[in-house]
Amino acid sequence: MRPPVAPYLTVSPAMAAIAFYTTVFGAKQQALMPALDGLRIMHCELLINGGSVMLADAFPEFGNTRVPVPGEPMTVSVSLEFETSEEVDLVFKRAIGLGSKGETNPTNSFWGTRLATFRDPFGHRWILNAPLG
Secondary structure, three states, X not given: OOXXXXXXXXXXXXXXXXXXXXXXXXXXXXXXXXXXXXXXXXXXXEEEOOEEEEEEOOOHHHOOOOOOOOOOOOOOEEEEEOOOHHHHHHHHHHHHHOOOEEEEEEEEOOOOEEEEEEEOOOOOEEEEEEEOO
């Protein structure tokens, strides 16, 4: 059963993003639907940290979707809540090692979490949080 709310990312090439999210977050593929053109992904559902993130390549022929423009600020972020501070540090390190741009290095926030943020190589912003302790 799908969660009541799940982010849906437009990302190209989607297969590269699937490989990235699998490596960085340990994502598990729940569904994959290739497009008829044999080049793009029409739909993919990934299980990440207990929740679903869906993604697809851009299909401008079916509507007004596009991938993020490099350097363009995104107005939506995906936030992940981890159980330990060590997980935040490890995920951040893997993401940076695979070409993500760090925005907030892992730090202990004044509101009581271990926090890190990064922008992945496809332009999407991720927020990582865990309780201090």
